[in-house]
Each structure stands twice: as C-alpha cells, then as structure tokens.
Amino acid sequence: MAFPSPPWDLAATCSLGFEETVAEELRALGVDNPVPRRGSVAFRGGLREICSANLSLRTAIRIFLPLAKGPAAGRRSLYELTAGISWENLIAPGATFAVAVVGRAPGLEHSGFSALVVKDAIVDRIRGHRGNRPDVDRRKPDVGVHVHLASGRATISLDATGEPLSHRGYRYSGGDAPLAETLAAGLLLLAGYDGSRPFLDPMCGSGTLAAEAALIASRTAPGLRRSFAFERWPFHDPAELDAARHQAARQRREPPQPIVASDLDGRAVARTRKNLERAGMTRYCRVFRRSVTALELPGPDTLIVTNPPYGERIGDTEQLRPLYKEIGDALKSRAAGATAWLLVGNRELAAIGLRASRRIRVFNGPIECRFLRFDLYEGSLKGEAGVGKERTEDEG
Numbered sequence: 566m567a568f569p570s571p572p573w574d575l576a577a578t579c580s581l582g583f584e585e586t587v588a589e590e591l592r593a594l595g596v597d598n599p600v601p602r603r604g605s606v607a608f609r610g611g612l613r614e615i616c617s618a619n620l621s622l623r624t625a626i627r628i629f630l631p632l633a634k635g636p637a638a639g640r641r642s643l644y645e646l647t648a649g650i651s652w653e654n655l656i657a658p659g660a661t662f663a664v665a666v667v668g669r670a671p672g673l674e675h676s677g678f679s680a681l682v683v684k685d686a687i688v689d690r691i692r693g694h695r696g697n698r699p700d701v702d703r704r705k706p707d708v709g710v711h712v713h714l715a716s717g718r719a720t721i722s723l724d725a726t727g728e729p730l731s732h733r734g735y736r737y738s739g740g741d742a743p744l745a746e747t748l749a750a751g752l753l754l755l756a757g758y759d760g761s762r763p764f765l766d767p768m769c770g771s772g773t774l775a776a777e778a779a780l781i782a783s784r785t786a787p788g789l790r791r792s793f794a795f796e797r798w799p800f801h802d803p804a805e806l807d808a809a810r811h812q813a814a815r816q817r818r819e820p821p822q823p824i825v826a827s828d829l830d831g832r833a834v835a836r837t838r839k840n841l842e843r844a845g846m847t848r849y850c851r852v853f854r855r856s857v858t859a860l861e862l863p864g865p866d867t868l869i870v871t872n873p874p875y876g877e878r879i880g881d882t883e884q885l886r887p888l889y890k891e892i893g894d895a896l897k898s899r900a901a902g903a904t905a906w907l908l909v910g911n912r913e914l915a916a917i918g919l920r921a922s923r924r925i926r927v928f929n930g931p932i933e934c935r936f937l938r939f940d941l942y943e944g945s946l947k948g949e950a951g952v953g954k955e956r957t958e959d960e961g
C-alpha cells in the first residue's frame with residue numbers, strides 16, 4: 566500500500582469532557598467539520614493542519630496521523646495490518662522508531678506483546694524493501710508509532726506530537742497537585758475566558774491557570790517554543806512549520822485586562838512567579854501572597870477560576886470543610902459582580918453555601934471532578950444559599 570497523499574484523517578486526543586472544546590479550537594484554526602469522539606476529535610488535514618494543531622491547540626494532548634485501521638484478533642491479524650503499511654516511506658534510512666500500544670484485543674492482552682508484533686512487522690517490511698533493518702529507540706525515536714486496540718480492532722498511527730502537548734515546557738516544579746497545562750487551558754475555555762475580562766485565581770498553587778490565562782489573553786500559541794515529533798518525519802516540510810509559526814506569532818497582543826494570581830502559601834507564590842517567567846508571561850500577570858478570605862477583585866466583571874485543595878486521604882474532607890465554607894463566604898461578601906468557577910474533585914465539598922448555575926463533569930487524570938459555576942450578582946449576596954440563577958444542568 567503506497568502512502569496516501571493528503572488530506573488525511575487526523576485525530577487530536579484530549580481528556581474526557583474536552584472533546585467539544587478541542588473541536589471549537591480546531592474550527593477557530595479554520596478546520597472544517599471536526600468530529601468529537603470519546604477522548605479525541607477526528608479531523609481532515611495535511612502537514613499545514615498538523616503544524617497548526619500542534620502549535621496552537623491548547624486543550625489537545627497529541628495529534629495522530631492514522632495509517633491503518635482493521636480487525637485485530639491475535640498476532641497474525643495485527644502483524645498483517647501493520648505489514649500492509651508502506652513503512653519504507655515513513656521511516657527514512659538510518660532513522661529510529663518506537664511503538665507504543667494502548668488498550669487490548671482478543672489474543673493481544675499484553676501491550677508489550679502487541680508492541681513486539683508491530684515492531685517485527687515494521688522491521689520485516691523495511692528489511693524486505695531495503696535489505697537492512699531500522700533500529701528501535703524507545704527514549705527519543707525519530708518516528709513514534711502509536712497503536713490503539715479496542716473492541717477487536719486496531720488503529721495504527723504516527724504520533725505527530727512526541728512529548729505531549731500538556732508539557733508546555735514552562736513548569737519548573739509542580740508543587741501540590743498541579744493541573745496539567747492542557748486541563749487548565751480547557752477549564753478556562755469552558756469558562757468562556759478569552760482575555761476580555763479581568764482574571765483571578767485566588768488559590769494559584771504553581772500558577773498553571775494564570776499562565777494559561779496569560780497565554781490565552783496574549784493570544785500566544787502554547788507550542789511556539791517547542792519542537793514536535795513530525796519534524797523528524799521524512800516528508801516533513803520545514804517551510805510549512807515556519808509559515809505556521811509566523812502566522813501564530815502575528816496573532817500575539819497585549820492582554821487587555823489584568824490577570825492576577827494569589828495563594829496563602831509563600832512557596833506557591835514563588836513557584837507561580839518562576840513558572841510565569843519561564844512561560845514568558847511575567848509582565849502580563851500580578852502575583853500576591855494572600856488568603857482567599859481577603860479576596861480582592863482586579864476589576865468589574867472579573868472571571869475567577871480556581872482549583873482549591875480537595876485531598877484524597879481519609880479525613881481530608883472533614884479537614885477541608887471549613888476552607889470551603891471560607892471560599893463560599895469570600896465569594897458572597899467580596900466578589901459581587903464576578904463569575905466564579907471552581908474545580909471540585911470531592912463532591913461532598915461542593916456545598917459552599919452558593920448554588921451552582923452550571924455543573925460540568927470533567928476528569929483531572931483519573932479523578933472525576935465537577936467544574937461549578939457561580940454567578941455572583943450584585944446586591945443579593947447576604948449569605949443566602951439561593952444566590953445565582955439555578956440551572957442544574959449536569960453535563961455528565
């Protein structure tokens with residue numbers, strides 16, 4: 566099978582709950598008709614779309630170029646599906662490769678075994694064409710091959726991304742339970758943030774939400790400063806990537822509204838400052854040491870997005886209850902006119918004395934969370950639980 570010319574069927578993977586957000590981002594990049602699936606979005610495109618998706622998508626984790634899909638029930642069918650791909654056009658002479666397998670199928674229960682089957686088929690195919698075999702390099706391969714097994718079928722893809730897009734490269738140290746950068750960006754986009762309102766994270770930890778807010782508000786493509794796996798493909802066109810980088814760089818602007826991050830813990834404040842510096846976002850953000858109880862809005866119509874501690878150990882819930890009450894009280898008494906979104910990983914803690922106007926189910930890694938919206942109207946904030954228009958739409 567010759568390697569087909571573009572446009573190809575491509576896929577952008579993402580955390581569960583963010584498929585529509587990624588589809589919206591793709592539309593904004595000019596991609597027609599992206600199709601959300603479970604944990605990924607399918608779209609059509611060529612090298613240009615692979616470049617712009619990797620550079621600019623904030624919520625996607627990886628971009629894949631699927632090469633073959635077919636039944637996989639045991640070694641033989643997986644081997645044949647793999648051997649039917651023209652690897653001699655995809656792995657240049659002297660280039661290395663690696664195989665990653667996710668999922669299982671009948672007779673292919675162990676990912677290590679499935680990866681070996683795929684590797685053998687690739688090596689045999691290239692040896693048959695060139696007389697010599699390509700080497701495997703698991704750490705930094707020139708070509709990453711991704712195999713997805715589910716329901717007796719396999720999808721074999723090239724990984725266009727390499728290091729996942731969540732690794733923006735700005736985070737020095739995570740601190741306690743940092744959010745993945747892609748998750749932080751996805752939450753901001755779900756909350757409708759586009760930089761046109763003042764932003765506040767009053768419990769900023771390592772500053773991921775503030776850094777992503779600054780990237781969004783300054784229209785900075787999150788991948789501008791990193792490299793991608795597709796740059797080592799034999800059919801990569803550097804001019805295409807240069808053009809995409811220039812186009813992304815031209816979009817940049819000064820954020821029109823303030824971006825503020827604060828935390829009670831001085832070490833968290835120091836981490837946030839360091840991470841913002843590495844992201845090149847320092848001049849767009851103000852960072853303070855401050856308790857959420859002393860919350861101050863940076864301007865009218867502020868958007869608050871925050872991720873309070875939620876603890877995973879027994880007893881954490883009881884210990885954290887007073888903090889959640891304080892958060893509710895601070896929002897009622899100090900945040901009139903704002904919209905607040907809280908990522909809550911422990912549903913028992915979600916009762917903060919305010920009624921959520923929206924609840925969205927999202928996943929923080931394996932933890933099922935609720936992303937709750939509170940509308941803090943002026944003049945109706947005297948501690949009653951009925952603040953905000955009730956719209957108990959649970960989207961999950």
Ligand SMILES: C[S@@+](CC[C@H](N)C(=O)[O-])C[C@H]1O[C@@H](n2cnc3c(N)ncnc32)[C@H](O)[C@@H]1O
Binds near residue numbers: 745770
């Ligand atoms: C789960 S972490 C936030 C992680 C952050 N989203 C990130 O990506 O790094 C919660 C943060 O809340 C802070 N915190 C706890 N109690 C606080 C309070 N009363 N006022 C302000 N911050 C507080 C903790 O110091 C911690 O940094």
